[in-house]
Amino acid sequence: MKKKILYIGLLGLGTVGEGVAELLLKRKNKIKNYEFVLKSIVVKHLHKKRNISFPSNLLTSDFRKVLKDEEINTIIEVIGGIRPAKEIIIEALERKKNVITANKMLLAEAGSQIFKKAQENNCYLGVRASNIASYRLIESLSSSPSEIKKLVGIFNGTCNYILTEMERRKKDFSFILKEAQRRGYTEKDPSNDIDGYDTAHKLAVLLGLTSGYFPPLHSFLIEGIRRISYEDILFTKELGYRIKLLAIARRDNDRLEIRVHPALISRNKAISRLEGVENGIEIQDEVGVEIGMQAPGAGKYPTATAILEDLISIAKGRKITPPSDKKEVNLKKIEEVVTRYYLRFEALDKPGVLSEISGILGKYNISIQAVLQKGEKKERGKESVPVIMLTHKAREKDIQKALGEIRELSVIKEEPLLIRVEEGIF
Amino acid sequence: MKKKILYIGLLGLGTVGEGVAELLLKRKNKIKNYEFVLKSIVVKHLHKKRNISFPSNLLTSDFRKVLKDEEINTIIEVIGGIRPAKEIIIEALERKKNVITANKMLLAEAGSQIFKKAQENNCYLGVRASNIASYRLIESLSSSPSEIKKLVGIFNGTCNYILTEMERRKKDFSFILKEAQRRGYTEKDPSNDIDGYDTAHKLAVLLGLTSGYFPPLHSFLIEGIRRISYEDILFTKELGYRIKLLAIARRDNDRLEIRVHPALISRNKAISRLEGVENGIEIQDEVGVEIGMQAPGAGKYPTATAILEDLISIAKGRKITPPSDKKEVNLKKIEEVVTRYYLRFEALDKPGVLSEISGILGKYNISIQAVLQKGEKKERGKESVPVIMLTHKAREKDIQKALGEIRELSVIKEEPLLIRVEEGIF
Numbered sequence: 001m002k003k004k005i006l007y008i009g010l011l012g013l014g015t016v017g018e019g020v021a022e023l024l025l026k027r028k029n030k031i032k033n034y035e036f037v038l039k040s041i042v043v044k045h046l047h048k049k050r051n052i053s054f055p056s057n058l059l060t061s062d063f064r065k066v067l068k069d070e071e072i073n074t075i076i077e078v079i080g081g082i083r084p085a086k087e088i089i090i091e092a093l094e095r096k097k098n099v100i101t102a103n104k105m106l107l108a109e110a111g112s113q114i115f116k117k118a119q120e121n122n123c124y125l126g127v128r129a130s131n132i133a134s135y136r137l138i139e140s141l142s143s144s145p146s147e148i149k150k151l152v153g154i155f156n157g158t159c160n161y162i163l164t165e166m167e168r169r170k171k172d173f174s175f176i177l178k179e180a181q182r183r184g185y186t187e188k189d190p191s192n193d194i195d196g197y198d199t200a201h202k203l204a205v206l207l208g209l210t211s212g213y214f215p216p217l218h219s220f221l222i223e224g225i226r227r228i229s230y231e232d233i234l235f236t237k238e239l240g241y242r243i244k245l246l247a248i249a250r251r252d253n254d255r256l257e258i259r260v261h262p263a264l265i266s267r268n269k270a271i272s273r274l275e276g277v278e279n280g281i282e283i284q285d286e287v288g289v290e291i292g293m294q295a296p297g298a299g300k301y302p303t304a305t306a307i308l309e310d311l312i313s314i315a316k317g318r319k320i321t322p323p324s325d326k327k328e329v330n331l332k333k334i335e336e337v338v339t340r341y342y343l344r345f346e347a348l349d350k351p352g353v354l355s356e357i358s359g360i361l362g363k364y365n366i367s368i369q370a371v372l373q374k375g376e377k378k379e380r381g382k383e384s385v386p387v388i389m390l391t392h393k394a395r396e397k398d399i400q401k402a403l404g405e406i407r408e409l410s411v412i413k414e415e416p417l418l419i420r421v422e423e424g425i426f
Numbered sequence: 427m428k429k430k431i432l433y434i435g436l437l438g439l440g441t442v443g444e445g446v447a448e449l450l451l452k453r454k455n456k457i458k459n460y461e462f463v464l465k466s467i468v469v470k471h472l473h474k475k476r477n478i479s480f481p482s483n484l485l486t487s488d489f490r491k492v493l494k495d496e497e498i499n500t501i502i503e504v505i506g507g508i509r510p511a512k513e514i515i516i517e518a519l520e521r522k523k524n525v526i527t528a529n530k531m532l533l534a535e536a537g538s539q540i541f542k543k544a545q546e547n548n549c550y551l552g553v554r555a556s557n558i559a560s561y562r563l564i565e566s567l568s569s570s571p572s573e574i575k576k577l578v579g580i581f582n583g584t585c586n587y588i589l590t591e592m593e594r595r596k597k598d599f600s601f602i603l604k605e606a607q608r609r610g611y612t613e614k615d616p617s618n619d620i621d622g623y624d625t626a627h628k629l630a631v632l633l634g635l636t637s638g639y640f641p642p643l644h645s646f647l648i649e650g651i652r653r654i655s656y657e658d659i660l661f662t663k664e665l666g667y668r669i670k671l672l673a674i675a676r677r678d679n680d681r682l683e684i685r686v687h688p689a690l691i692s693r694n695k696a697i698s699r700l701e702g703v704e705n706g707i708e709i710q711d712e713v714g715v716e717i718g719m720q721a722p723g724a725g726k727y728p729t730a731t732a733i734l735e736d737l738i739s740i741a742k743g744r745k746i747t748p749p750s751d752k753k754e755v756n757l758k759k760i761e762e763v764v765t766r767y768y769l770r771f772e773a774l775d776k777p778g779v780l781s782e783i784s785g786i787l788g789k790y791n792i793s794i795q796a797v798l799q800k801g802e803k804k805e806r807g808k809e810s811v812p813v814i815m816l817t818h819k820a821r822e823k824d825i826q827k828a829l830g831e832i833r834e835l836s837v838i839k840e841e842p843l844l845i846r847v848e849e850g851i852f
Contacts, residue, residue: 023571023572023713027571027572032750135566136562136563136565136566136717136719137562139562139565140561140562140735143734143735143738143739143742144731144734144735144738145449145453145731145734145735145738146449146453146731270696270699270720273696285731287449287727287731288727289721289722289727289728289731290721290722291562291719291720291721291722292719292720292721293562293717293718293719293720294696294717294718294719294852295715295716295717295718296715296716296717301713301714301715302715305570305571305572305711305713305715308569308570308571309566309569309570309571312569312570312571313569316569316747317745319743321742324458426720
């Protein structure tokens with residue numbers, strides 16, 4: 001039997017690209033009669049010092065060279081972002097090259113279009129690396145006879161690291177963020193991570209791959225972790241919770257609820273115990289089958305491993321099964337979501353404050369499960385003291401109306417903070 | 427496009443078979459242009475009362491009728507056991523029918539042969555239901571560029587339920603087992619579960635599917651949970667551990683260590699927190715990627731869902747990729763395993779006992795990390811008192827030699843109990 005060869009063009013030689021090159025060099029040949037040849041690597045700076053040295057004819061700064069190379073039948077895109085990644089991928093598919101990409105931002109934006117293009121050109125489209133935490137479940141979920149009823153995930157290692165370190169080191173958000181930036185744990189512009197977009201991209205891709213519906217990013221709530229203080233971590237701990245940035249999807253009869261935001265989750269729940277950069281996902285389906293998965297969410301080897309799994313799928317002759325083309329989804333508006341809430345008010349330390357706040361909440365039928373009042377005015381360097389409330393279940397619309405009135409009270413000194421409570425699965 | 431039809435013969439209508447029939451009846455059609463038709467169900471007793479009623483022409487007690495039916499192109503085997511399941515599966519494949527099976531016992535015994543048969547006949551062989559806890563990881567693991575370095579799993583819900591209930595209700599093994607039998611939670615003959623064989627079957631199948639090497643059951647240690655007492659649960663709790671029946675595989679350079687036995691695992695570790703019938707698996711690969719999965723290990727809907735996922739894979743045109751045909755594996759002998767040990771000796775409550783025991787352990791270079799001596803002779807109704815020791819790392823061969831000498835001491839009144847300690851992953 002003649003050996004078949006996969007000629008590979010690697011676009012991008014950052015941490016992940018380097019991991020791919022390294023694994024390609026040292027992997028044992030698991031697939032008989034197949035060889036992987038790394039033929040070209042597209043880099044920004046041809047003469048940059050690197051951890052691995054490559055023959056200079058392997059490197060190019062011109063991605064068109066790789067696209068035009070007819071021998072290259074597979075490209076691996078690890079440059080990220082929309083441009084020029086999108087045009088590269090589309091053109092590669094049109095030129096009948098298989099494509100492997102780690103680009104969740106692009107897939108969240110144009111997943112349907114790219115899958116269609118791959119199918120039209122009978123090419124393999126490998127997207128395992130776009131959600132390291134959950135890709136192992138995609139095949140199973142998209143073949144399941146039952147729909148997902150509920151999904152809860154931690155998909156961003158940077159946020160989980162920051163929240164974990166805030167608790168561990170008793171420090172505020174900005175302190176831990178700055179330190180993480182100094183150590184190179186975060187992107188220079190961390191907003192994609194800490195404002196929830198990266199989590200939202202991964203959730204959108206996961207839903208798209210399993211259900212066929214790629215929810216547009218503007219169609220659901222995306223909130224980040226910037227406003228969470230160490231005090232919030234402390235207060236929620238006292239109440240028996242941890243704060244995690246969660247991706248949540250839930251089917252409520254025919255309506256789909258999608259949201260990304262920080263949430264209080266009971267310290268007894270498995271997902272609250274994921275620490276540092278660890279990612280995880282929990283899923284419950286219509287017939288009650290519950291599964292959970294814990295995995296790294298990013299990193300050199302986890303991402304490179306996912307990419308090589310796609311290469312091996314190509315060698316095994318796997319075809320992509322594009323997600324079904326589902327257009328009609330009845331999305332639940334955030335205003336109609338019903339959940340419990342953690343509220344922090346910064347109020348003057350005066351008698352009657354609690355009664356004013358709870359009076360407004362009562363007016364909107366929001367009942368209170370727990371209250372914490374902390375009178376540590378001096379130590380905080382603020383004129384206000386925090387009033388913490390944990391509500392029973394309430395409708396988001398009612399909470400927002402109540403907050404609208406509460407923030408106008410003269411005793412309230414800052415924009416109130418609201419964090420939703422999530423029950424979790426395990 | 428003409429609709430393709432999968433004509434299905436279902437062999438077995440126990441809990442799982444009923445679940446399959448139920449899901450087939452109510453599932454939405456996720457696969458365009460494909461229809462699933464349940465054409466025949468093979469049952470033991472034609473006139474038994476059932477939860478779902480089927481048209482009587484659907485039921486037959488003769489599996490040959492299904493095998494000879496040329497319209498039936500897919501059989502689902504959920505009768506279990508070796509005979510007649512094996513001959514049915516082999517004949518179905520020879521007659522070019524796709525086969526889906528939940529039969530881990532059979533796959534552990536004859537997995538290579540059955541996969542070869544499927545490949546020769548160009549049929550799909552679906553085995554997801556043979557290890558509900560881990561099947562979602564199989565595709566990923568068998569496509570990974572890195573070998574598994576370490577795998578730790580809880581694969582038997584009955585054992586995990588018994589161990590959980592022993593701790594929760596402070597009762598002995600036999601009490602909880604009897605109750606579980608009375609409630610129908612276990613098989614009438616529970617030895618397949620509690621003596622570790624079911625766990626061993628699932629581990630063997632998992633290793634076979636991911637590495638190509640199906641380890642024969644006689645080639646590795648299989649120990650069950652019969653000898654664990656409530657006192658052991660109590661003592662290990664005091665030492666910071668839980669006892670779980672674990673499936674363990676570990677690569678040590680070129681040698682593969684495989685074993686199934688109860689183990690102490692730190693209460694800080696994720697896998698120690700799996701309660702009741704819950705199953706789980708943790709894997710670390712050569713490049714350090716660590717993943718964990720929590721899932722039910724059995725049950726009507728989890729098993730039926732796995733079977734339907736295989737049906738949908740057939741409809742999607744997926745081919746099996748039989749595991750590579752790996753014959754040469756250098757298995758590490760149990761005598762050479764190095765780990766820590768929990769030891770319980772039943773000894774007369776006399777001075778000098780501890781010194782006698784520790785003297786023998788010292789002779790074999792086994793050093794002791796912790797000792798518990800409990801002098802509650804009267805309450806136990808035994809003439810002996812338990813002496814508990816937790817050792818530092820030692821070689822199994824040395825421990826066994828030491829136990830050989832210790833059991834001969836006149837102060838020792840029962841066969842010593844040894845439980846290995848496992849470090850776990852997360």
